[in-house]
Amino acid sequence: MNERIQEKLSILADAAKYDVSCSSSGGKRKNEQKGLGNAEGMGICHSFTEDGRCVSLLKILLTNHCIFDCAYCVSRRSNDVKRAAFTVDEVVDLTINFYRRNYIEGLFLSSGIFSSPDYTMERLVRIVKKLRTEHKFNGYIHVKTIPGASPELIAEAGLYADRLSVNIELPSELALQTLAPEKNYQEILTPMAQIRDGIIQHKEEKALFKKVPQFATAGQSTQLIVGASQENDLQIIKLSDSLYQGYGLKRV
Template sequence: MMTTQDKLAILADAAKYDASCASSGAKRAGNGEGIGHSDGMGICHSYTPDGRCVSLLKILLTNFCTYDCVFCVNRVSSDIRRARFTPEEVVNLTLDFYKRNYIEGLFLSSGIIRSPDYTMEQLISVAKQLRKVHKFGGYIHLKAIPGCSQTLIDEAGLVADRLSANIELPTQQDLVQLAPEKKSVVIESTMSQIALRKDEADEDRRRSKLAPKFAAAGQSTQMVVGATPANDRQILTTATHLYGQYKLRRIYYTGFSPYPEADTRLPLAATPRIREHRLYQSDWLMRFYGFEASELTTPEAPDLSLTEDPKTVWAKGHPEFFPVDVNAAPRESLLRVPGIGYRNVERILSIRRYHALLVDDLKKLHVRLKQALPFLIAVDHLPGRTLAQDSQPGLQLDLFAPISALTGSI
């Protein structure tokens, strides 16, 4: 007879392959009737042996699955040890871990059992018991099973802070090759259901604060990288489509990790962790810095550099855009300077209203000067030299004038 502890060991380990887990963006105050709250700072995290940062109670309801996705260790044809929680066992584990101050919430996913609707019903049962019976106010992230009914999506969003329907692989051709039971049109249909229902709920909330919230922290998804030949240009193009069409909060990129007795169609080597990192950097540039996916790679070089970050690569490839004057350039131009983050751009825009910025000012802002200086102009700096060392006779330096007044327009 398998104990709850045995099941936990199996199903917590099986959940580490799903990286689409984050708790940021949710704020749920304690209601005074039960236990738990979510303060928007996120749930506690632990590190798995392979280095992934995951929430402490991140588990599968079961690792049984009727699908035979080649890249998934839990596929139906895989010879692994199987386990299954009852909804009540997951509820009790969540409450026990919370009371011990181990966690602030729950991430719950599952293999597909019987049907998408049945599996989704089981996941919702856990969340409903936590919310309605135990008045649990902590964070809950549920996996939305692609292909389940709209009614179940509606129920899930009312009890979960975030929902995620995994796109799994970058292209439909990849799914045909490695996950024949899954179709991108079905997965995206579920994303669309979540997005539309959230829009409706948000509109209701604008009319009345008493209207119920729906997936307050939005939805996310995950793509496995490196299991197929899909290049970074294809991955970023798919990401742009998903962000624009379904208003995703996050896309998680998970490098493929080989496992014992894997299918011969899969790579033998793990995807370099740096590739995963470069995709996250590019994703950040697209969401917060105004970059387009088509700018970060080219048809001739469809993969991101593993040796330099994508912003630096773009800057080196567009010398006509630089140098940028930190005392005169608009926000959009400053965001493209390597070594200057988007928060520092806002600080620069604020400070320069009162005085012109020197290199020392940028240093105090913790701008990465080694990266930034070759691409910017400050009052006392031109790329390759400083104005204080400029040998031009008669140069008068006005520290309160934009550098463009000294050097001409850039």
């Protein structure tokens, strides 16, 4: 791996550690003396299949550049952090090479939003499509969809990703307006509803036809920040319940 890719990986794996959509032991033991193993909280994380198997995932951002200035986000526009961006081919090559070395069994891919939601989402889709169609990669893929992206791009992502997720960010629309005024609560809920409907449609078609296109067969999930706004525990529990019931989430 050349130094340029290594630097990008260091920045974008570190930035992805704030996305807690994968299981973590919470361990922070670093390998500082050329020993075996490393429990540093970035880069490779773990998720679990329905039958209980633990799979290792490469967890990275496509980029930590972002057009938004959300107060709670380390990648916010105004934050003075080192920025980087992978190309589509760089993410594909990293995933394939890490898989062949038995470092990982899948990919967890998220991104800051650069240029526009569609511009970013289109690149995420290109990555997973290339992995599936050109490299015949059958490992687990989890893609964070971009709120505000076109329904066509989200639908295409569902054809190639095992799981899709949309971050609801905060427990209420008021909190979102306060801490992330450039974002729109409805733009978060709309793709969640689209993914839910796509999963239901896939199940219905599968019952009728022998062969139908896959669509997010591992379901969808979300996450939110607790403690940055004034909502109490009961409000958060009620929100979680409504998300499970209304959108068929696998995890909040």
